[in-house]
Amino acid sequence: MTAQSAEFSIPIRVYIEDTDAGGIVYYVNYLKYFERARTEYMRSFGYDKAALPAEGVMFVVSKASLHYRSPARLDEALEVTARVAEVGGATMTFVQTIERGGECLVTGEVVIALVNRETGRPQRLPKALRAKMGV
Amino acid sequence: MTAQSAEFSIPIRVYIEDTDAGGIVYYVNYLKYFERARTEYMRSFGYDKAALPAEGVMFVVSKASLHYRSPARLDEALEVTARVAEVGGATMTFVQTIERGGECLVTGEVVIALVNRETGRPQRLPKALRAKMGV
Amino acid sequence: MTAQSAEFSIPIRVYIEDTDAGGIVYYVNYLKYFERARTEYMRSFGYDKAALPAEGVMFVVSKASLHYRSPARLDEALEVTARVAEVGGATMTFVQTIERGGECLVTGEVVIALVNRETGRPQRLPKALRAKMGV
Amino acid sequence: MTAQSAEFSIPIRVYIEDTDAGGIVYYVNYLKYFERARTEYMRSFGYDKAALPAEGVMFVVSKASLHYRSPARLDEALEVTARVAEVGGATMTFVQTIERGGECLVTGEVVIALVNRETGRPQRLPKALRAKMGV
Numbered sequence: 382m383t384a385q386s387a388e389f390s391i392p393i394r395v396y397i398e399d400t401d402a403g404g405i406v407y408y409v410n411y412l413k414y415f416e417r418a419r420t421e422y423m424r425s426f427g428y429d430k431a432a433l434p435a436e437g438v439m440f441v442v443s444k445a446s447l448h449y450r451s452p453a454r455l456d457e458a459l460e461v462t463a464r465v466a467e468v469g470g471a472t473m474t475f476v477q478t479i480e481r482g483g484e485c486l487v488t489g490e491v492v493i494a495l496v497n498r499e500t501g502r503p504q505r506l507p508k509a510l511r512a513k514m515g516v
Numbered sequence: 517m518t519a520q521s522a523e524f525s526i527p528i529r530v531y532i533e534d535t536d537a538g539g540i541v542y543y544v545n546y547l548k549y550f551e552r553a554r555t556e557y558m559r560s561f562g563y564d565k566a567a568l569p570a571e572g573v574m575f576v577v578s579k580a581s582l583h584y585r586s587p588a589r590l591d592e593a594l595e596v597t598a599r600v601a602e603v604g605g606a607t608m609t610f611v612q613t614i615e616r617g618g619e620c621l622v623t624g625e626v627v628i629a630l631v632n633r634e635t636g637r638p639q640r641l642p643k644a645l646r647a648k649m650g651v
Numbered sequence: 652m653t654a655q656s657a658e659f660s661i662p663i664r665v666y667i668e669d670t671d672a673g674g675i676v677y678y679v680n681y682l683k684y685f686e687r688a689r690t691e692y693m694r695s696f697g698y699d700k701a702a703l704p705a706e707g708v709m710f711v712v713s714k715a716s717l718h719y720r721s722p723a724r725l726d727e728a729l730e731v732t733a734r735v736a737e738v739g740g741a742t743m744t745f746v747q748t749i750e751r752g753g754e755c756l757v758t759g760e761v762v763i764a765l766v767n768r769e770t771g772r773p774q775r776l777p778k779a780l781r782a783k784m785g786v
Numbered sequence: 787m788t789a790q791s792a793e794f795s796i797p798i799r800v801y802i803e804d805t806d807a808g809g810i811v812y813y814v815n816y817l818k819y820f821e822r823a824r825t826e827y828m829r830s831f832g833y834d835k836a837a838l839p840a841e842g843v844m845f846v847v848s849k850a851s852l853h854y855r856s857p858a859r860l861d862e863a864l865e866v867t868a869r870v871a872e873v874g875g876a877t878m879t880f881v882q883t884i885e886r887g888g889e890c891l892v893t894g895e896v897v898i899a900l901v902n903r904e905t906g907r908p909q910r911l912p913k914a915l916r917a918k919m920g921v
Contacts, residue, residue, distance in 0.1 A: 396690060397702040398542065398683045402535035402590045402838060403903070408847045409533065409817045413668045416814075420666060429726060432667040433808060442813045446851035451906060455537045456699055498808070501856060531825060532837040533818045537703060538768070543712045544682040548803045551679075555801060564861055567802040568672060577678045581716035586771060591834060633673070636721065668812065672805035672860045679803065725807045 389422040390462040395455055405452035411487050412445060415477045418463040419491070426513040437497060438504050443472065444492040451486045453479065459486070468516040471495050471503035521600035521649060524557040528594045528614075540587035546622050547580060550612045553596040554626070561648040572632060573639050578607065579627040586621045588614065594621070603651040606630050606638035656735035656784060659692040663729045675722035681757050682715060685747045688731040689761070696783040707767060708774050713742065714762040721756045723749065729756070738786040741765050741773035791870035791919060794827040798864045798884075810857035816892050817850060820882045823868040824896070831918040842902065843909050848877065849897040856891045858884065864891070873921040876900050876908035 393414050401407040423431040433439050453459055460480040467474040472494045479487035495504045528549050536542040558566040568574050588594055595615040602609040607629045614622035630639045663684050671677040693701040703709050723729055730750040737744040742764045749757035765774045798819050806812040828836040838844050858864055865885040872879040877899045884892035900909045 396683070396687055397536050397538070398544065398686065400537035401532050402537070402539050403532070403844045403846070404537050404539075405846075407533065408850070409814060409821075412814045412817070413666070416668065417666055432725060432806075439808045441808070441810075441857070442854055444851070444853050445813070447849065449846065449848050449850075452846070455702060531818070531822055533821065538709045538711070540711075543715070544679055544686075547679045547682070548801070551803065552801055567860060574673045576673070576675075576722070577719055579716070579718050580678070582714065584711065584713050584715075587711070590837060667806050667808070668814065670807035671802050672807070672809050673802070674807050674809075677803065 388462050388464045389418065389425060390460050391418050391421050393417065393459045393461050395453055395457045395459065397455060400455050403452075405454055408447070408449055411447060411449075411479055411489070412491075414459070414461045414479060415463070415475075415489055415491055418461040418477060419475055419493070422463045428510060428513060434495075434507075434510075437499070438495055439498050440493050441496050442491055443494040445489065446491075447487060447489040449487050451484065453481060453486055457481055465514065465516060466490070468506070468511070468514070470505055473506070521557075521651065523597050523599045524553065524560060525595050525597040526553050526556050528552065528596050530588055530590055530592045530594065532590060535590050538587075540589055543582070543584055546582060546584075546614055546624070547626075549594070549596045549614060550598070550610075550624055550626055553598040553612060554610055554628070557598045563645060563648060569630075569642075569645075572634070573630055574633050575628050576631050576636075577626055578629040580624065582622060582624040584622050586619065588616060588621055592616055600649065600651060601625070603641070603646070603649070605640055608641070656692075656786065658732050658734040659688065659695060660730050660732040661688050661691050663687065663731050665723055665725055665727045665729065667725060670725050673722075675724055678717070678719055681717060681719075681749055681759070682761075684729070684731045684749060685733070685745075685759055685761055688733040688747060689745055689763070692733045698780060698783060704765075704777075704780075707769070708765055709768050710763050711766050712761055713764040715759065716761075717757060717759040719757050721754065723751060723756055727751055735784065735786060736760070738776070738781070738784070740775055743776070791827075791921065793867050793869045794823065794830060795865050795867040796823050796826050798822065798866050800858055800860055800862045800864065802860060805860050808857075810859055813852070813854055816852060816854075816884055816894070817896075819864070819866045819884060820868070820880075820894055820896060823866040823882060824880055824898070827868045833915060833918060839900075839912075839915075842904070843900055844903050845898050846901050847896055848899040850894065852892060852894040854892050856889065858886060858891055862886055870919065870921060871895070873911070873916065873919070875910055878911070 399410045420431040462478045466476040475491045534545045555566040597613045601611040610626045690701040732748045736746040745761045825836040867883045871881040880896045
């Protein structure tokens with residue numbers, strides 16, 4: 382029931398909207414970068430409604446953890462990676478990084494769950510999605 | 517059909533989330549401050565679903581303009597004002613300011629329209645709302 | 652002293668971070684999209700520190716106005732344009748749009764000023780910048 | 787060298803800026819709520835420059851983890867708590883929650899480090915701060 386994907390990555394440019402008065406990227410925003418990479422990863426195999434895939438269900442983040450090693454700054458070009466580390470019945474666990482020129486700035490793990498939009502109850506991941514992801 | 521309200525205001529504290537690498541409040545965020553003041557203004561007369569008042573309709577911003585005079589900075593205590601300057605059949609025009617210790621930092625005008633959530637078509641402002649606003 | 656640039660544009664993908672509970676792009680975020688386009692426009696002629704170009708000075712937004720015609724939604728692919736409509740001694744006025752498949756969703760005008768970071772006083776636009784922009 | 791603080795809490799109102807197209811609070815924004823509570827906790831004992839306490843140093847988040855149990859929604863009134871669970875030479879570990887009417891929606895742990903603004907190297911927490919926090 383567990384499977385790993387190859388690593389997927391996208392480039393991200395740091396804009397002023399992403400920074401804070403400390404002169405660095407506001408740490409909260411790395412979670413947005415992570416999500417953009419996961420979304421593009423899903424889109425890469427034809428799954429283009431990554432957050433709200435169908436009527437009545439949605440993907441939600443159930444756990445997230447980040448380890449900040451070194452800050453990114455305005456105008457820098459970053460690489461954001463996403464790799465599926467584990468797949469359960471209703472969840473996917475992503476291991477992700479933020480890199481700059483090969484240096485790892487931030488690492489994180491994000492657990493995504495498919496839930497019923499009204500009740501919040503977990504829903505089994507669609508077979509079509511699992512097939513596309515090869516897990 | 518036009519009416520003005522008294523001025524309403526709320527205090528806002530500047531957090532690091534609101535700032536940018538220039539060391540000042542990121543100018544985009546004043547629109548969020550403006551909206552918090554409009555929302556609390558609506559709540560002040562019992563209208564506690566300011567953005568999504570009922571099934572099928574929603575308030576949207578149809579025009580916004582801002583004039584930035586002087587920047588606010590981290591940890592400052594601001595005052596955000598909201599005043600209804602004009603009311604039309606489906607719209608309300610707010611005149612708003614951001615102030616710090618009596619000094620006006622930002623002025624703005626925001627036009628809000630009530631629309632159908634599916635079609636985007638303008639909807640007449642509910643009489644109950646107009647009555648509560650006294651306009 | 653006035654000059655116009657050709658229109659510049661970048662593609663933008665709408666992520667969940669950009670949306671709100673109305674199911675559409677949160678109207679405030681179009682200002683971020685506008686800024687990304689201005690920043691890439693500056694970068695396109697070699698000006699890669701668009702917000703904080705040098706020690707002691709910074710570009711700030713002094714006026715912004717937006718007209719919202721139709722909402723963008725999650726996962727849509729947008730085009731964001733930027734065109735310099737006017738250049739003054741210390742300011743540049745951009746006319747900008749958000750488009751989706753040729754349909755114009757949002758129009759806006761943003762006035763940028765170069766200021767001293769400490770005093771906030773206007774600074775003359777560097778000749779090198781004006782030369783690069785051809786204005 | 788380890789000490790715990792009493793629990794501190796602040797009220798937070800959910801605005802449209804905090805939500806996403808799933809109709810719930812965008813999960814990333816709980817980190818902002820957490821930070822507002824930490825900032826007000828620091829301010830409560832006279833430490834009013836929580837993020838950038840002095841020239842040359844700043845507090846940064848070095849680790850953060852969140853567990854999302856149930857979503858908050860537009861217009862809800864939440865309670866955000868902050869408690870110092872551990873204090874090291876250069877770090878403070880906060881345990882935090884988001885609650886709604888006594889129900890716990892989100893729990894999290896955030897490790898803050900005091901660092902040199904230029905080098906990023908850890909700095910010992912000032913004695914004055916530790917004395918004020920009673921740790």
